[in-house]
Amino acid sequence: MSIVDTPERRQLRELTRAFVTREVLPHLDDWERAGEVPRALHATAAKLGLLGIGFPESVGGSGGDLLDSIIVTEELIRSGGSSGLVAALFTHGIALPHMVAAVGARTGGSLGGRLTGASSPGDDGLIERYVRPTLAGTMIGALAITEPDGGSDVAGIRTTAIRDGDHYVVNGSKTYITSGHRADFVTTAVCTDFPGSGALTLLVIDKDSPGFTVGRRLEKLGWHCSDTAELSFVDVRVPVTNRIGAENTGFLAIMQHFAAERLSLATQAYATAQRCVELAVRWCRDRQTFGRPLVGRQVVRHRLAEMHTRAEAARSYVHEVAARVAAGEPVVTEVAMAKNVAVAACDHVVDQALQLHGGFGYLRDAEVERHYRDARILGIGGGTTEIMNEIIAKGMGL
Numbered sequence: 006m007s008i009v010d011t012p013e014r015r016q017l018r019e020l021t022r023a024f025v026t027r028e029v030l031p032h033l034d035d036w037e038r039a040g041e042v043p044r045a046l047h048a049t050a051a052k053l054g055l056l057g058i059g060f061p062e063s064v065g066g067s068g069g070d071l072l073d074s075i076i077v078t079e080e081l082i083r084s085g086g087s088s089g090l091v092a093a094l095f096t097h098g099i100a101l102p103h104m105v106a107a108v109g110a111r112t113g114g115s116l117g118g119r120l121t122g123a124s125s126p127g128d129d130g131l132i133e134r135y136v137r138p139t140l141a142g143t144m145i146g147a148l149a150i151t152e153p154d155g156g157s158d159v160a161g162i163r164t165t166a167i168r169d170g171d172h173y174v175v176n177g178s179k180t181y182i183t184s185g186h187r188a189d190f191v192t193t194a195v196c197t198d199f200p201g202s203g204a205l206t207l208l209v210i211d212k213d214s215p216g217f218t219v220g221r222r223l224e225k226l227g228w229h230c231s232d233t234a235e236l237s238f239v240d241v242r243v244p245v246t247n248r249i250g251a252e253n254t255g256f257l258a259i260m261q262h263f264a265a266e267r268l269s270l271a272t273q274a275y276a277t278a279q280r281c282v283e284l285a286v287r288w289c290r291d292r293q294t295f296g297r298p299l300v301g302r303q304v305v306r307h308r309l310a311e312m313h314t315r316a317e318a319a320r321s322y323v324h325e326v327a328a329r330v331a332a333g334e335p336v337v338t339e340v341a342m343a344k345n346v347a348v349a350a351c352d353h354v355v356d357q358a359l360q361l362h363g364g365f366g367y368l369r370d371a372e373v374e375r376h377y378r379d380a381r382i383l384g385i386g387g388g389t390t391e392i393m394n395e396i397i398a399k400g401m402g403l
């Protein structure tokens with residue numbers, strides 16, 4: 006049993022599993038082809054309380070903490086969903102927390118419940134206009150940090166916001182933005198000083214703002230059911246009331262909330278690995294070669310044993326680090342290690358699982374093929390493996 010298992014969380018698992026079985030599995034292939042999940046899925050997940058997990062009831066959430074969010078993510082994948090589904094349906098997990106933290110309403114410190122700096126006059130309004138409707142499944146939000154010039158160097162952001170009375174005038178562009186096509190609003194990192202100065206502020210920008218255009222739908226190796234967009238801002242006027250927290254607190258806010266995003270990606274990684282172990286075991290029991298099932302060969306059994314070991318070790322470590330984050334411990338280095346450990350386990354397992362499936366593993370009909378493609382982003386998004394290593398090296402005093 007995992008250290009995070011409780012009777013309540015077992016119920017949460019069952020709820021999530023039932024949701025996937027009933028609402029996702031019959032349609033996932035269609036959504037992969039369509040390049041997005043339908044809005045109605047958000048409303049259904051909201052009604053069940055799944056969208057609101059990890060957000061306090063005072064802002065329209067269902068309560069719970071980071072560990073509860075992790076259980077939902079894990080089960081969405083283990084019961085036959087995918088990391089692409091998590092990215093598409095739970096984009097609010099990266100788009101909303103800064104707003105919630107700015108009014109100090111977040112529960113348990115889980116997704117960064119600490120205040121990110123002085124608040125802004127508009128913060129309470131943001132909860133009513135964006136947070137509640139999104140958790141109710143009637144709005145979709147996105148988070149835009151990455152720019153065409155680079156994503157790893159967050160301080161180097163070049164999209165500018167110049168104050169003009171009670172508005173900011175925003176110019177610049179963003180890329181690779183998850184749910185950017187469907188989003189009604191985008192939590193956007195802008196530079197409120199000269200480009201590249203690192204003086205960052207977060208603004209919530211409405212999709213229908215004049216001068217804001219959503220570019221082409223980016224085609225990808227994996228995460229096919231998750232739409233990914235380029236965004237352009239030309240003299241977009243954004244009310245000051247759409248600022249999250251105080252001016253120039255954006256960098257700190259982004260860094261604080263990276264912990265939850267990285268642990269979510271780590272969870273997607275080990276859960277994908279666990280699912281692929283299950284798929285591989287099932288396949289190896291059924292598949293006969295040279296008159297015996299694959300699982301009858303010691304070399305195959307050992308391979309499955311190693312895959313299982315890596316997935317379980319990653320899961321235990323991610324749970325331990327998540328519990329420490331939820332308890333408010335400053336574990337930036339451990340979060341980076343957890344992401345890298347889980348991604349490495351996942352990369353190994355998806356590759357081996359596909360290989361064990363032989364030719365079938367290479368076909369779109371094989372679930373393992375989707376996980377193999379989807380997994381590749383997990384060491385890139387939310388901070389690459391190399392950037393995690395930078396953080397770890399810093400933590401070692403190097």
Ligand SMILES: Cc1cc2nc3c(=O)[nH]c(=O)nc-3n(C[C@H](O)[C@H](O)[C@H](O)COP(=O)(O)OP(=O)(O)OC[C@H]3O[C@@H](n4cnc5c(N)ncnc54)[C@H](O)[C@@H]3O)c2cc1C
Nearest residue numbers: 148149150151155156157181182183385386387388389391
């Ligand atoms: C499907 C998908 C969804 C995404 N969703 C979002 C989203 O919703 N919102 C958002 O803001 N962004 C999103 N991203 C962007 C993602 O966060 C970035 O791609 C990632 O942070 C890396 O930035 P980059 O692509 O600019 O690579 P770069 O920063 O250009 O890095 C290129 C390579 O150089 C390495 N590198 C960089 N600096 C160093 C260094 N100092 N030392 C050693 N190696 C280094 C990197 O690790 C990487 O391997 C998404 C990306 C994808 C593909």
